[in-house]
Amino acid sequence: MKQILFLILITATMISCETTPTETTEAAQEPLASSTNKVVLYSEIEWSPLNPARGDQSPQAGTIWGDRNGKEATGFLVKFANGFSSPPHIHNVTYRGTVIKGLVHNDDPKAEKMWMPAGSFWTQPAGEPHITAANGTENIAYIEIDHGPYLVKPVDEAFDEGERPLNIDQSNIVWVNLSEKVKGPQVSYLWGKPEASEVYGMYLKLPPGFAGKLIHSGSTFHAVVIDGPIDYHLQGEEGTKTLNAGSYFSSAESSAHHLSGNRESATVIYVRTNGTVDVKTD
CATH class of the missing domain: 2.60.120.10 (Jelly Rolls)
Known part of the structure; x- marks a missing residue:
């Protein structure tokens, strides 16, 4: 009987030693707030013309990470005036867009208007001719590129890399x-x-x-x-x-x-x- 009790005690001790470190390890693996954590409020964003060549007719852009004039990946906000419509143009790089406020249209120059509300998502392939328009009291979009610089070029420089645009209305998410x-x-x-x-x-x-x-x-x-x-x-x-x-x-x-x-x-x-x-x- 004493031998059985001894074996039970040893077994329980071994199980305890095996399970406790596992629980501690799992808890330790959960990351804490890092010293690299960063917050940028919308009110802190600095704005400048997205396309300086268009002067006052250009939308305003505010970089929130990266550098759209450099070669790195970048995310920035764009503000469009109510009724804004760009001339047909292309970009040298592909970008992704998310509507934050207002209504945005981004498509082939001859396409009928598809007004995308807040929460909608679209992609614009490099080299593809398109226009961008806005129709709201306040129109804001988040734009993201995987590498820069982000340039606006005329349609006579258009090229096709095989990528096609995508427009997803908020209701279709x-x-x-x-x-x-x-x-x-x-x-x-x-x-x-x-x-x-x-x-x-x-x-x-x-x-x-x-x-x-x-x-x-x-x-x-x-x-x-x-x-x-x-x-x-x-x-x-x-x-x-x-x-x-x-x-x-x-x-x-x-x-x-x-x-x-x-x-x-x-x-x-x-x-x-x-x-x-x-x-x-x-």
């Missing part, structure tokens, strides 16, 4: 649950291959009244609020920063971003990353 463990947060994958650990883009929708952490792995993380506001809690600082539509937060390494809001509607965020994205509620 398809949402899926981010995780079976956490109910509420949803995603819509827009481009790239998340499973291949490559850079990809997606919409993240947080439910009304969300309070929790957005946790990501990887070396690239750029997030732009498409439909806000939501509060961002900076670690080591008192208070919060309210992220209205067009505001931005990022990190250059695996990190956690603490967000909360008391809205009656969901918050939508555009995310560009090369790692996994998870959401945990408080």
Whole structure:
């Protein structure tokens, strides 16, 4: 009997030694807010002409990360005046666009107007002739390129690399649950291959009244609020920063971003990353 009790005690001790480190390791792997975490409020963005050659007729652009005049990947906002319509033109690089406010049309010069509302997504291939127009009291879009510089050129320099434009109205965005463990947060994958650990883009929708952490792995993380506001809690600082539509937060390494809001509607965020994205509620 004593031998049986001894064996039971030894077995229990071995199980305890095996399970405790695993739980500790899992907890340690969850990243904290990184020193590279960065927040840029919409009110802090500096604006300049998107196409200086057009002077006062040019839309205004505000870079939020990267350098659209350099060779690196870049994200910037564009403001269009009500009734704006560009002449037919091309770009030397492909870009992606997300409507934040107002109505935007981007298509072949001869195409009928397709007014895309906030939350819509489009792509414009390099070398493809097109026009861009806006029809709203306030028209704002987020534009993203994988490399620069971002240039505007005449249609007589058009070229075809085999890529075709894409226009997705907000009503046609398809949402899926981010995780079976956490109910509420949803995603819509827009481009790239998340499973291949490559850079990809997606919409993240947080439910009304969300309070929790957005946790990501990887070396690239750029997030732009498409439909806000939501509060961002900076670690080591008192208070919060309210992220209205067009505001931005990022990190250059695996990190956690603490967000909360008391809205009656969901918050939508555009995310560009090369790692996994998870959401945990408080």
